[in-house]
Amino acid sequence: MRKGAITRDDVLKAIDEYDHLGRDRFLSKYGYKPATGYLLLHEDRTYDSKAIAGVAHKFRHGRALRPDELSGGRSHAARWLAKVGFLIRSSRSPDWTRDEIILACDLAMANGWKRLEFDDPRVVELSDLLQTMPIHPEEQRNELFRNPNGVARKTVDITCRHPDYPGKPTNGNALDVEVMNAFLSRPAEMAEVARQIRNGLTSGEFQALLPEAEEDDQDFSAPEGRLLIRRHRTRERDKGLRKRKIAAVLRQGRRLACEACGFDFETTYGPRGAGYIECHHVVPLHEAGEGRTKLSDLALICANCHRMIHRRAPWPTPAELRSLIQSTATQGAALIPPQSAAAPSRAGLGHY
Numbered sequence: 001m002r003k004g005a006i007t008r009d010d011v012l013k014a015i016d017e018y019d020h021l022g023r024d025r026f027l028s029k030y031g032y033k034p035a036t037g038y039l040l041l042h043e044d045r046t047y048d049s050k051a052i053a054g055v056a057h058k059f060r061h062g063r064a065l066r067p068d069e070l071s072g073g074r075s076h077a078a079r080w081l082a083k084v085g086f087l088i089r090s091s092r093s094p095d096w097t098r099d100e101i102i103l104a105c106d107l108a109m110a111n112g113w114k115r116l117e118f119d120d121p122r123v124v125e126l127s128d129l130l131q132t133m134p135i136h137p138e139e140q141r142n143e144l145f146r147n148p149n150g151v152a153r154k155t156v157d158i159t160c161r162h163p164d165y166p167g168k169p170t171n172g173n174a175l176d177v178e179v180m181n182a183f184l185s186r187p188a189e190m191a192e193v194a195r196q197i198r199n200g201l202t203s204g205e206f207q208a209l210l211p212e213a214e215e216d217d218q219d220f221s222a223p224e225g226r227l228l229i230r231r232h233r234t235r236e237r238d239k240g241l242r243k244r245k246i247a248a249v250l251r252q253g254r255r256l257a258c259e260a261c262g263f264d265f266e267t268t269y270g271p272r273g274a275g276y277i278e279c280h281h282v283v284p285l286h287e288a289g290e291g292r293t294k295l296s297d298l299a300l301i302c303a304n305c306h307r308m309i310h311r312r313a314p315w316p317t318p319a320e321l322r323s324l325i326q327s328t329a330t331q332g333a334a335l336i337p338p339q340s341a342a343a344p345s346r347a348g349l350g351h352y
């Protein structure tokens, strides 16, 4: 038989048999274990996707696939079922991201770093909000995704890691503690970050932003979370805005040179580099509000320096990066012979 060659009708027959036998008898009849990866969603009910896909083969090819003949994930069962039009959901909720933990910490802080219960209206409201966050792909959200129970549980994980908590902490994760520490050391700033994330979600602004390709990259992060970085990057990539900034600088008779290192694309690349420079939005993420971007909020920055600014939080201003470059060069000049110090490498240029 050709594995995966099943029709929607075969799947419906397997679902029928599942309904008829009940989950336990269906699974044990064909030797399958309960699904740990993906579930099939059909008419408001969930089914073990791997077992259903395996048994659907019986109706097309005369025998069901054994559990060791297929995987439950995207390479087999989940993909075959999706291909014939079924909805697939992950059975495990995805890990909490920094943005989500920021909102949960904000709630915990507002509650005096005490846990909240699942029926607390603030928990119910946050649960609704988290479900609108454009962070986790649809297929990873199961029916339990960020439900009030899960949100209340998160407030337990967070508050029991607070330095004043008297009992034994649960096995929370390192990111919870990192975000909570940011709230403890900069409460007003982080509350403002949370407020901005909330506003961006309720206004629909964040749902319209495209995810950044670098989001899972360790070299691309900030304590303010992905959504505010997306907004920052969207603003500085805005073609019209960049054009206006470049025109304004040229009108003042200034060169298009990096404000941190002085690099001028035209000087190095000739006509190919003429008129090129990137823009960095200098207003800190928690201060950059919903309003329009002003030209004075943008700094001219070369691709290398831009990458270095975004590489690690806190992001240096162009002036801070300039002194960093200068002090590194001074130290470097003392350490290495002058001829090798004269030609700095520009690897990584054109990363964006």
Ligand SMILES: [Zn+2]
Pocket (backbone or CB within 6 Å): 258, 259, 260, 261, 262, 263, 301, 302, 303, 304, 305, 306
């Ligand atoms: Zn530069």
Ligand SMILES: [Zn+2]
Pocket (backbone or CB within 6 Å): 232, 236, 279, 280, 281, 306, 309, 310
């Ligand atoms: Zn930037």
